[in-house]
Amino acid sequence: MPNPLLHAVHVYPVKSAAGCAPGEVKIxxxxxxxxxxxxxxxxxxxxxxxxxxxxxxxxRADPLPGxxxxxxxxxxxxxxxxxPESAGTTDVQLWKDKVEAVEADAGAHxxxxxxxxxxxxxxxxxxxxxxxxxxxxxxxxxxxxSFADGYPLLVTTLSSLxxxxxxxxxxxxxxxxxxxxxxxxxxxxxxxxxxxxEDDWKRIAIGGVTFRVAKPCGRCVVTTTxxxxxxxxxxxxxxxxxxxxxxxxxxxxxxxxxxxxxTIRVGDPVKILE
Numbered sequence: 001m002p003n004p005l006l007h008a009v010h011v012y013p014v015k016s017a018a019g020c021a022p023g024e025v026k027i028x029x030x031x032x033x034x035x036x037x038x039x040x041x042x043x044x045x046x047x048x049x050x051x052x053x054x055x056x057x058x059x060r061a062d063p064l065p066g067x068x069x070x071x072x073x074x075x076x077x078x079x080x081x082x083x084p085e086s087a088g089t090t091d092v093q094l095w096k097d098k099v100e101a102v103e104a105d106a107g108a109h110x111x112x113x114x115x116x117x118x119x120x121x122x123x124x125x126x127x128x129x130x131x132x133x134x135x136x137x138x139x140x141x142x143x144x145x146s147f148a149d150g151y152p153l154l155v156t157t158l159s160s161l162x163x164x165x166x167x168x169x170x171x172x173x174x175x176x177x178x179x180x181x182x183x184x185x186x187x188x189x190x191x192x193x194x195x196x197x198e199d200d201w202k203r204i205a206i207g208g209v210t211f212r213v214a215k216p217c218g219r220c221v222v223t224t225t226x227x228x229x230x231x232x233x234x235x236x237x238x239x240x241x242x243x244x245x246x247x248x249x250x251x252x253x254x255x256x257x258x259x260x261x262x263t264i265r266v267g268d269p270v271k272i273l274e
Contacts, residue, residue, distance in 0.1 A: 004270035006206050007158060007191040008181075013061040013069050014038040014122075015147045016049040018227065019185065020062060024265040027209050027258050030128040030144045031152035032187055034063050037128070038081075039101070039147040040112055040120045045092045047147075048120050050222045054230040055116065071108070073115050081108045086126045094132070094147060102126045134257065138214040143257060151214050151255035155198065156186040163195035164252065168239045176235040182227045183236065184219070184252055190270055197272075198254045207268035211256040218249035 012019040015036045026033040038061065040048040050056045061069040067083040081104055089100040101123035103109075108122040125131055125147055134143045135150060145152050161181055168177035181189055188206060190198075201213045219240060224232045240250035 002192040004190050004192040004272070006188060006264060006266055006268040006270060008189040008266060009264060010185070010187055010189070011035045011063070012185065013063050014059070014071075015040070015047070016053070016056045016222075018057060018060040019182075020060075024263055025187075026263050027153075027261055028128070029152070029258055029261065031146050031148060031258075034067065035187065036147040037067070037125045038069060038104075039092070039094070039123055039125070041092045041123055043119050043121075045090065047092065047094045048116075050225055051220060053116055053118075054225045054232060057225055057227045057230045059112075059115065071111060076111065076115055079107065079111045081105070081122070084124055084126075089126070090123065092123055095149070097132055099125070099132045099147075100127075101131070134214075138255075139257065152258055153187040153211065153256040154185070154217055154253050155188045155190060155204075155211075155256055156181060156184050156253040157190045157193045157195075157198055159191075159193050159195040160198065160252070164236055164239065164244075167243055168235050171235075171239050171242070173234045173238060176233045179236055180227075183223045183225070185222070186253060188256075188264070192270075201254065201272055202274035203259075203272075204256075205271040205273055206264045207262065209262040209264055210259040210273065212259055214255045214257050216246065216249070216251040217253040217255050219252050223252070 009025045010019045010021050011032050011034050013034055042048055059073040070080045072078040084102045084104050086102050091098050092101050104122040112120050128146050134145050165178040204211055223236055244251045
């Protein structure tokens, strides 16, 4: 087995929108710089994701200098959105967490609402250092996270995706295989590991940054959504349910918490520390 390396990095400026794949990314205590600092909420402040709105996969948010984003989507004119001034915060609900955020301007709300055909608002996480603690069962005191589902980074491996696709090809929905890695929306994709080796990791280093492996990632219906067409199938959840179930969780990938800061780059060596 060759020495593991960082194959790709991904950043998702707006939660559930399409991501970008820079050659390098700065790792902050709460995750990759610019990752999931923006999120959509409904009129009562609850998070809106691809789960009920698969067409969000077709929207794109490209980062702009200063933390703003440029939005694009099929049939829509692009729109630049600046980081809103923190004149005041509003409470939003992200799964079980109540989080303070700052609303974007009315033009951003209208852009997304018209595209999705339902009323939504775009909000920004102005202070990730203190707004949202990580689940204390898996965190050290003071550790925080962005608008990601629960942890600062998600790591996946090419070998495990290959193994999963082989299992899908043997199942009832073989026509859906092979699935691309974008179904799993990772931040870091590694090459040169054995299939499912990540199940046993406790600490890893990517380049000069070390990470604690918090817990496996339980997968949802978003993984069944074709990220290029927004159409849904049955896989990988059918196969994960047969081969990668732990209690009520269907597992693929590992959640990471940074133990320091720095920059990770495609091609960086990966070391399994524990």
